[in-house]
Amino acid sequence: MTTPPLALHPDRLFPADPGVRRLASSLYDRVRELPIISPHGHVPAQWLADDVSFADPTSLLITPDHYVTRLLHGHGVDLADLGVGQDSFDEAASRRAFRILCEHWGAYRGTPVRFWLDAQLGDIFGIEVRPSAATADAVYDQIAERLGHPDYRARALFDRFGIEVLATTDDPCDDLAAHRRLADDPSWDARVVPTFRPDRYLEPLSPTWNTDVDRLAETSGIETGEYAGWLAAMAARRAHFIAHGAVSADHSHLDPRTDPLTDAEARHLYALARQGDIGPDEAVALRRHLLFQMGLMSAEDGLVMTLHPAVRRDHHLPSSQAYGHDIGTDIPVAVEFTDALRPLLNAVGTHPGFQLVLFTLDETTFSREIAPLAGFYPSVYAGAPWWFLDAPDAILRYRAAVTETAGLAKTSGFIDDTRAFCSIPARHDMSRRLDATYLARLVAEHRLDEDEAREAIHDLVDTNPRRAFKL
Template identity: 45%
Template sequence: MHPHRYFDPDPATRAIATDLYARVESLPLVCPHGHVDPKMLATNEPFPDPATLLVIPDHYVTRMLYSQGVRLEQLGIPSRDGTPVETDPRKVWQLFADHYPLYRGTPTGAWLQDEFEGVFGITERLSGANAMAIYDHLEACLARPEFLPRALYERFNIAVLCTTDAAGDTLEHHQAMRAEGWGNVRPTFRPDMAVTLSHPSWHAEIDRIGAATGESMATYASFIRGLEARRAFFKSMGATATDHAVLVPRTERLADADAAATYARALAGTATAEDADRFAAHMLMELARMSVDDGLVMQLHPGSFRNHNTRIFDRFGADRGCDIPIATEYTRNLHPLLNAYGNEPGFTLVLFTLDETTYSRELAPLAGHYPAVVLGPPWWFHDSIEGMLRFRHMATETAGFYNTAGFNDDTRAFPSIPARHDVARRVDATFLARLVTRHILDEADAHEIVVDLSARLVRKVYRLGE
């Protein structure tokens, strides 16, 4: 890979970007939000075959293949309806390699190439012709001790890694790592199943919370106590943040009696769709109130139409690359929450979006005013080279750099973590270099800011220490 990849082609800008990037290239990785399975690090078992590691679980990879006519059955993705799927990982890998040109010009292609070269020492471009030779090389790597999960964690220079965990999770793997004294892996409290009355696992999730806390969960009051108790447990296990995914960031404070009645209808199985929507809006208010009380940073990820392809969801379940962004409105939807808690000095709300049109119109102005609001980095479809540049161009003039939360990789694909951070650091170096060459920013300031964007801001926003 070219050492100056992603930098501006203008020689003066590129020279400054190169110097800025050198300041942060080797800084430890701070990963405040992601979806790495803590079991992987707790057990430290060898990774499976290359296809199971790099293709089958990565919906960034599989959605592109599906869009070009490759069936998910051919990729070995487990079905939940009994559909037979491919079980030979070599066949899955060959199919992936045959279609590797599909990733040209995409962030997935950049991450994959960085993984192949930076993690596994493969400089040859993957193709159908060399697929099996590269598979054999990867398989041999994965059998060696230096490619065990913990060895890679240390090799990647990860300072802290936060997972995403349901409210009812036991956190047994986090407990095991803490008891052993290994690593800095922290849980993140995600109560989506518990506060979404229409979720198919809602009853099971509140039962888990009740079992873990001793609360009956038979009333709204006990439900709230159960959530508060779980937050306290997560915090005792090192959590510094919560995470919430909603379709629409609607917030509304219900009267206690209305919330209790809605909860009772949900227990009885008679809650309506409007009940579910209003209860979710009310619970965002309650969860913000809890964050004011206990200091956990609140992350909000709205705007994803989950499982848009019903046929794929029915056959293979969630997280198969079928989620599609929708237009999202923040100013009116968050007005109740921000008027209640946005001025509280102990409250931090990190806002994400899949709707780039909101950067300059809504999100940057909100972050540029409310002390509690911080902008999360470009997310999902936009955590790309051009997506990150668009974010900086559209948000910086109003929100500045210091109302943003640095970078997080938001990944399930553990080997891609260094590549994702590297892309972000190169893009930020490029953006800052452009400001310097246009005499908007002093070069000395740019050298300070690039470290802030790579390391200091994320630690400050997520309360992860110096």
């Protein structure tokens, strides 16, 4: 049997109908080379500040990418064998892990991970054969060899990927030193901005909450013994982030409710929480109130508020206990936005400084809640398909579900939300191809004129993320 090639067809993801495909291809050509704007992701700024080189194929392409590891786990592979949660992972282990991936190449058929991996291997590392048991070592060796070149250090890759803006995700107490070093570095002129992610400080039931809030006081220099101090300390850290270039604050809780308490209730529940005496329902009530406060602060200080709610984190506790968080065992749950956001949107929904981007893993909310909200409220944007929904058919479902009610202009533009640095260009490329596919269909069905589609594809890739994220 001959080794099948790794094929990166120029028309991949475009629709099969020849006429629509030609339209899609021509729309895509207008944006394929545009700079990448990545307003939400998880690549460490330190990689760029230090211009790191990457140790081996596995630690770059497999271990940090829970999209990759979760499906191998679903086929019976131990996460440990993929380097997840391992302190030391030598070259032999790295090679074994890479072989496991190659042997399970068929497990990714029909998934976006396959598209991303193909593009990473082919476009970045010049691989020309399909990974398999037979080719695993050769593919590994070729990637490992490339990683030794200076062209494959973090900054060189960043340039090659054509990234104009990259947002990281950071703890409010982070000193943002890596961001500062980048900003101060005269040899660096791209924009790497932090994102304010305060979830843990809003969850009084989290076992670390009290120490987190202590650290917040220490970092901000503002006492957090009482509720007013928490607000002031948070505002101070937000200002610190804004001073370091942040444009958004990201929030991810089990639900997105924003029910305000009275000031007296908030003070009371906060005091209970600080004493370690808060009950589960009270803790949820306090968190919802604090999320409301975060929204008010966003209206005040201008940080775009983004919501990524409704995931049962660490669903399989034994795995999380063994390997930590963000390892692929987070499972979505249903979510409700209409009533959940009503208090916040009644308070600041038409405030000129407020912008709110709604992400979801519950597709039912696209046409039922998110698009109607984005269609009416000037502040609300329908966030791009996120996580499990960042995939070809899901992206097309999103466009079909959202556009008819909210239009194209009230969508956020793409976010890659990735820890897998090398997958960034492939993820944006997928999104551009699918936006072109969607618009081509509208043109082919005479729902949009072609000159408008040409303008719209540029907007979706460039204008929309700049507007939604104030970039």
